[in-house]
Amino acid sequence: MQEYIIKYRFWIISVALALMLGALLLIPKLTVNSDVRDYVPDSIKNKVYLQELDSIFGGSEMILLMLHSEDVVTNRTLKRLEEISIQLGELPGLDRVISPFSVQEIRSEDGFLTMTPFFEGLPYEPVEIEDLKVRIESNIMARRFFSEDFTLTSLVLIKNTSTTDLIIDKIKEVVSNHPGEEEMLLGGLPFIRYSIEGNIMKDLIFLLPLAMILMVGMLYFSFKEWKGVFMPFVIVLMSIILSFGTMSLFGWQISLFSIIMPIMIIAIANDYGIHLIAHYQELAQTTSLPMKSICKRIYSDLRVPILITGVTTIGGILSLLSHTMKPAAELGVLTATGIAFALWLSLWFLPAMLSYFVPKRDEQRHIRKRTLEKKTSLHYLSLWVSERPRTITSLALLISIISIFGVLQLKVDTNIENYFSTKSEVGRSTSLINEKFGGSQFISVLFTGDVLSADVLHRMESYEEELLKDPAVGNISSPVSLVKELSKGFYSPEEEGYHRLPKNSDEIYQFIEIFSMGEEAEDLSQYLDYDYENARMIISLKDGSNSASKRVVERLESLTANDPNMQYAAGASLTDIELADVVVDGQLKSLLIAILIVFVLLSFVFKSLKGGLLSALPISIATLVLFGLMGVFGIALDIATALLSSIMIGIGVDYTIHFLWRFKKERSRGITEQEAVYNTLTTTGRGIIINALSVVVGFAPLIFSSFTPLRFFGGLIVISILACLLSSLFLVPSIILIVKPKFLIPSNKFTIQE
Amino acid sequence: MYRVYVVFFTFLCLLTASSQQEAKKEFTEALSQLMTQNMEMTIEIKEWSSNEKFKLKKYAVLMGQFKDVDRIKTVIQQPEKAKGITIVIEKTQGGTGIIEIYTPANGKTRKLKATPKNMALVNSGSSISNFGNIELDNMRFDPLERERYEEKDCFKITIWDKKDDSKGKTVYLVDQRTHYIYLVTEFNVDNSEKSTTMLSNYKKVASAPNKIQPMQIIHLDSKSSKKSEIAVLQINPRPNLEEVDFEVNKLVN
Secondary structure, three states, X not given: OHHHHHHOHHXXXXXXXXXXXXXXXXXXXXXXXXXXXXXXXXXXXXXXXXHHHHHHXXXXXXXXXXXXXXXXXXXXXXXXXXXXXHHHHOOOOEEEEEOHHHOEEEEEEOOEEEEEEOOOOOOOOHHXXXXXXXXXXXXXXXXXXXXXXXXXXXXXXXXXXXXXXXXXXXXXXXXXXXXXXXXXXXXXXXXXXXXXXXXXXXXXXHHHHHHHXXXXXXXXXXHOOHHHHHHHHHHHHHHHHHHHHHHHHOOOOEOHHHHHHHHHHHHHHHHHHHHHHHHHHHHHHHOOOOHHHHHHHHHHHHHHHXXXXXXXHHHHHHHHHHOOOHHHHHHHHHHHHHHHHHHHHHHHHHHHHHOOOOOOOOOOHHHXXXXXXXXXXXXXXHHHHHHOHHHHHHHHHHHHHHHHHHHHOOOEOOOHHHHOOOOOHHHHHHHHHHHHOOOOEEEEEEEEOOOOOHHHHHHHHHHHXXXXXXXXXXXXXXXXXXXXXXXXXXXXXOOOOOOOOOOOHHHHHHHHHHHHOOHHHHHHXXXXXXXXXXXXXXXXXOOOOHHHHHHHHHHHHHHOOOOOOEEEEEOHHHHHHHHHHHHHHHHHHHHHHHHHHHHHHHHHHOOOHHHHHHHHHHHHXXXXXXXXXXXXXXXXXXXXXXXXXXXXXXHHHHHHHHHHHHHHHHHOOOOOHHHHHHHHHHHHHHHHHHHXXXXXXXXXXXXXXXXXXXXXXXXXXXXHHHHHHHHHHHHHHHHHHHHOOHHHOOOOOOOOOO | OHHHHHHHHHHHHHHHHHHHHHHHHHHHHHHHOEOOOOEEEEXXXXXXXXXXXEEEEEEEEEEEEEOOEEEEEEEEEEOHHHOOOEEEEEEEOOOOEEEEEEEOOOOEEEEEEEOHHHHHHOOOOOHHHHHHOOOHHHEEEOOOEEEEEOOEEEEEEEXXXXXXXXXXXXXXXXXXOXXXXXXXXXXXXXXXXEEEEEEEEEEEEOOEEEEEEEEEEEEEEOOOOOEEEEEEEXXXXXXXXXXXXXXOOOOOO
16 A cells, blocks of 8 residues: 555645645535524423423513612613613614613502602602612512612613524623713623624634644654644644534534534644654664655554554544534534544655655764663653552552542533633623522423412412522512512502402402503513413522522422422523433443443454453543542533543543554564563653643643633543553553453564564 | 795795695594594404414493593403403593502502503503594694505605604504595604504494494504404494593493
């Protein structure tokens, strides 16, 4: 084959470039999808429920606009808020603007039912301001627009689902038309999605070049030759282009997961080129072969280990196909495609390109050769490992046992709010909403049947009272709160029915019927459908974590177990819970499949089940260490960190393969196990270390991502790769020295080509 | 040359004023033949929400005028659970007054001070009463225009509320021959469409030979996409109405 590569080198280069150009033309068609709901499979019950609730009660996408200052109950702040709310009311795409200025004050006064706008004029004097604060505190409908300490006031903007999240730009424009000293903050899921979309592109634009620069630096530092930088760099670049082109070809969209894809290709795809360039440099320094012969030699020497490591990496990454979340499965396909292309480019395109250059030969190469043979640190490392196999094995066992305890502490949390740091705009507004507005996540509970009957509403009231005892619950609103508020207009404070749910169903119905004739009738649609067949209770959560949501839902389910009118509870936070189950399920499936792929492939390669087991051992221990550390440090398994283990297995197994391959070759020279371990660590060990460091350098930029899960992902992948590296350099040789497996005893097939 | 401009400008002003007067005259004629006072009627309202959900309501409405006070009494007949809810509006020429609401479920009557805002609250969905509420002296008319509507030659009459800047214009399409109002389009201040009302099936009111009544009114709210269809099931003149007829506990029919 090496003869053909050199003979047809022009055509190989042309085909590779044509493929890349074709992919490049497809890239402009790509679009971004930041809607985390789309990441969730349609089979998730909660997703179906939410769609049903939207069809019953209309669009329920809420954007919270907040003004923040030391005291918001001032003429200046309220005037600004009113002006903003009027202009936003005219903004196409917003269904409704619910503001404190649309609140009605219902009173019974001198026999008159008064229903007047809460704000009939804005306060000027300190006395008026203090009076207004007292009125706000006593009016349940007005109170929801102000924080208890009056440092925040808000508008609730209802967006229909057909309006894109880009309406946030228009909202910001409206606010900028009314400048003021108060800080403006936005919250709610549409704003979070908008921020995710912006940050995905920002991350891609910032992280991709950073990873590229680090890779170039790493390659130059390792090879001190521009050919050594140029070749792997071109391969990585072409692979990334091909992967994005494939994404466009399949009609897939750029998602949060897509940020990881080019970073993974940068980290992994240059590994094969690195081994080939390292071998080219070795041959250039140690022989006088012409470039074409060197190219043929590097191909024939390294094609098998490179092919095996490539196939195991692709297999490990393709295990993501079993993931229930579509973008994770897409990530698996696209990264595997990129790596397969990089593998082909490394084996054919790189020697074909390299053959056009002249080898760089150091005049002092004989001195250099001797230096290479005396890698002092590797020399000491090799001696230490070969002398202490039992100590190392015991230490690995101890670390594994400790890690198991950490794994037991591992939490799953897929709360979308945690994507952002607390210092970011989203993080700040989310924590303010949770702290001062009763929470930014909601659970809707659907009741059907005669929902305006006294019986149903009294039951709903009792559920509300019980649920409010949970510290995670902020506010609860439902037809109950509305009917109680309406009762204030029909009864005097001294009467029994004042601010109470009537016992008579017809009375409740008549309250609602009268309210429905008014201009504020739209407020009803949040809780009641048009023909009063369905009612909704909305529970806001101050704590959107999976555990808190789960606890509230379990309490609700136990309270409503025998309620024939209660249908289901749904909400974005419940999608998180189902998502968490999917994440764990996906994680376990991907992990088992990845380990199985590695085991089967390497059992086949080494023609031994023990060979498969030994190859899978370091990655299994590294997985334990990874999850153990996550458990100990309280890093939750989320949609990004759930991808870790399969990716780590795909990459980490390479080091063991390279080690075992070389060890077997060394043994074929008739030397002892100790000598073979020494020789392998001092030669291939260097390549393995460079390889692992290049992966670490490739993934490191993720630490600077705008998304918290991706930052953790970057940090954890570095830790897990280092764990794989240490296992391959210390544990694998130690086990070999203790067990002396038969599959590593040389056959005639292996001869050293020196 | 200056004189020519003055003469031309004066002529233009007179022409415009004359055209505005003409619009007011045609509109007054259209209103005058509608029965808006001293009558009783039963109306059926079919309402559709934006997601096509349907509600059926039936009201008995009594409308009377006593000197400068207008009174409207609406008794809900359907839905069954709301049956008997009675709303009485007493409105003076200035737009103020009192609203009384009687809820049979608790036997309570509550009074509200009528303001333009809460007048809408209890307007009982009766668009017919809206015509009776138009105070022509408070209206500004645009010059009369002409337009074809459903193969009929119509006047296009645009009026503005001089007292309320927050309201946009209202455009009426009035049949040039019969003076039947066929279409009413309300606009917001920014000139976006607020609502459309189509009036049809005009019939002469028995015992009131000069009066007519649209028996079907279709109203479409542009923002909420809500649609309501009002069918006048029965209409009778009540020339001898007394104030006692508008007490909340005295049911119509």
